[in-house]
Amino acid sequence: QVHLVQSGAEVKKPGASVRVSCKASGYTFTSYYIHWVRQAPGQGLEWMGVINPNPSAAGTTYSQKMQGRVTLTRDTSTSTVYMELSSLRSEDTAVYYCARGRTTGESNWFDPWGQGTLVTVSS
Amino acid sequence: EIVLTQSPATLSLSPGDRATLSCRASQSVRGYLAWYQQKPGQAPRLLIYDASYRATGIPARFSGSGSGTDFTLTISSLEPEDFAVYYCQQRSNWPLTFGGGTKVAIK
Numbered sequence: 001q002v003h004l005v006q007s008g009a010e011v012k013k014p015g016a017s018v019r020v021s022c023k024a025s026g027y028t029f030t031s032y033y034i035h036w037v038r039q040a041p042g043q044g045l046e047w048m049g050v051i052n053p054n055p056s057a058a059g060t061t062y063s064q065k066m067q068g069r070v071t072l073t074r075d076t077s078t079s080t081v082y083m084e085l086s087s088l089r090s091e092d093t094a095v096y097y098c099a100r101g102r103t104t105g106e107s108n109w110f111d112p113w114g115q116g117t118l119v120t121v122s123s
Numbered sequence: 124e125i126v127l128t129q130s131p132a133t134l135s136l137s138p139g140d141r142a143t144l145s146c147r148a149s150q151s152v153r154g155y156l157a158w159y160q161q162k163p164g165q166a167p168r169l170l171i172y173d174a175s176y177r178a179t180g181i182p183a184r185f186s187g188s189g190s191g192t193d194f195t196l197t198i199s200s201l202e203p204e205d206f207a208v209y210y211c212q213q214r215s216n217w218p219l220t221f222g223g224g225t226k227v228a229i230k
Binding site: 099 | 166168172178212217221
């Protein structure tokens, strides 16, 4: 069974960085893209970026809005993808989700999703 | 950026009713539209992809239709577990974008 398990909640001060992990299991890690989507409290969904976990292929695509502040990386030895967001501001307070592409290769439908990680930015 | 507009914002219905949700794109997304269901405190779940294909394990009461700029998600007969928020999403152009959501509430 496919599972994406994310790291726990974080509280950060404005200007700091946060790193959230997403550990995959139940499938071939390098065959499926991993996306990141966030959801501010009471709001809708916002796509942040995608990474191809295959180390022999081109790596990442980011939302222009997030470009320069978000970095996606992968560790194939532990089947884990990391999302780092820098220069945090209060508007970055949100639940951050990782989600796998539905099929192998470049797939931009999200299925399944991780359980979500709440990141709170507060002074 | 492609903007997806969902309507209505809230749909108040009773169990057994038929639900019709709309998603309109600011430019054509061809057939590259998906629908997700989100319940409170949970991650979204993929229901429909490529406008009309049900994801694995999704009941047949959920159906999707449309192409170009106008899409519809239909729930033929609402079950108690279907009361939730529904989002559409396009993958035709970068960045990938979502609609603002439709809440299906119990009347």
